[in-house]
Amino acid sequence: MMLLVSHAFFFGSDAMTNDERVGMVHSPIKRNAIWNLYQSVLMHKSFAQEFDRCAQTLQNYKEPVLCKEQAADFVLIIGESFNRHMSNLYDGAYDTNPRLRQRLAGGRLFVFRDVIASDNGTTQNFKQFLSTASVGETRQWCDAPLFPLVLRRCGYNVVFLSNQFAGAEMDKRFNASMGFFNDPRIASLLFDYRGTRTFAYDEQLVTYYEQQRKTLEQPKRNFVIFHLYGQHQRASERFPEGDTYFKSGDIRSTLNLSEAERQSVADYLNATRYNDLVVDHIIRLFEKRNAIVLYFADHGEEVYNYRHQLGRTDLATDVPRAKREQLDVPFLIYLTPSYAAVHSDMVARLRAAEGRPFMTDDLPHVIFDILGVRSREFVAAKSLINAQYQAPRKRLLQIKKWYE
Structure with a gap:
């Protein structure tokens, strides 16, 4: 009592x-x-x-919304648990991204070097980067329009497929993980189509879309969202056995890692390399079309990077270094040949922005900027690629602490 x-x-x-x-x-x-x-x-x-x-x-x-872009498709790929420091697109020491590195050499893949997530949880990040409100505003995420609705309002066909949250899992209306997608009052306004099943591996989701795309797409102006399982724990379950590339003996570390810990690192690297294959597959689906592909991860993950820690922690109480591993994410934009050919200005804007600091809560403003969305919800100063962008000196996280 x-x-x-x-x-x-x-x-x-x-x-x-x-x-x-x-x-x-x-x-x-x-x-x-x-x-x-x-x-x-x-x-x-x-x-x-x-x-x-x-x-x-x-x-x-x-609000009546106008959109300058009248032809291009936009593909948004949301990765999972991707610590960019494990990728050789950034400062990673292992060959995790051979296909995307090859595209980087082609000059139409842009790699943004200082992008972070606003939290280390999937649900919290989804709410924030779908919303046109930013962390620290007086408006909370649910008090501002979510960007898929704005895009539908200006004529885009919005398709959403998730390899994590679909089918029976999504029937739990108040599931803490993505529960807001299940409310018919919300989902019916955000998406023209939402996937209803998941697969053992991400490439199977992509293949499913490829098989169904004729019924899912309109002739032009499709906004397609792929939410992958990526490198989410357990990483050993995120890639087929036939795609094993790294072994525990390949792992080099200044930490005194056990055999099991080395295997966990190898599994994560294999999942990262498999993710490279999946993202490249999605790009190939749109390669011959007028399209933009944007890939980023919802958050990072610790994989014995500097201490004996696997996974994510409470960043509100953890050491500052933990933010780097759990929040530093890849952020990539790829332009297909036909899009780049008629948007030389966009090529220059993307190249100028690659080193700017950014947080993914302001993702909608980048998307609106690329597509030329004219809405009161678009703020040029929040768009990473805009000349008016106001780069933050410090970035406020959802836990009400500064990243820097």
Whole structure:
């Protein structure tokens, strides 16, 4: 009884505030079964309230939207758990991206060198980079239009396929992972088509799209979103056995890694190399069309990079170095030959922007900029590729801490 009374006295009705309180050094109450149950109830209620607000925001969005781009397709590939420091497109020491490096040499793949996620969780990032609101604004993600609705409003056919959240998993309306996609008031406004099944490996998802594309696409102006399983734990399950390239004996580390730890690194590298194959496959599907392909990862992952840590941690309490491994993500834009041929200005803009600091919460503004979307929701100063871009001196994360 005393335990229940102490919980009732110490904790309030806001799950996030409670989480902060229980993490305090001198908190009289730590995580336990009662706390977990109470927090679950509060989070369920919080999600439901967010979904209601998001649905209301979308339904109230009546702005007439214009779009300068009248022909090109746009392909958005969302990777998973990709620490860019494990890629040799960046500073990685292993040959993880042979196909994309070959495209880089061709001059139409642009690699942005200082892009971070705003959080290290998939759901939190999806909410934020779909929303036209930015971290730190007075508006929360659910109080601003989500960018797929804006694109549909200006005539784009929006297709969404996820290899993580579809089918039976998505039937759980308030699932903490992507639950807002399940609310029919939301999904019906965001997508012309949303996938209903997942596959063992990402390339199977791409093949499925390839087989179905005639029924999914319109002749032009398609906005296709692929959400991959990428390098998500367990990495050993993210690539077919036949695509094994790295072995535990290939792993070089200054840490005294065990055989199992070396194998975990090798699995992650194999998943990264397989991801290279998948992304290249998607590019090939659109190679002969007038199209832009943008790839980035929702967040990073620690893979024994500088300490004995695999996976993600609570960045609010972890050491600063953890942000680098868990938030530094790849961000790539590829232009097909036909698109680049008639958009020389875009080639120059992308090349000028490759070194600018950016956070993926402002992704919609980059997309709007590329497609020439004319909307009150577009802010040129938030678009990485715009001459008016205001590069942040410091980047505020969703955990209310600075990245820098």
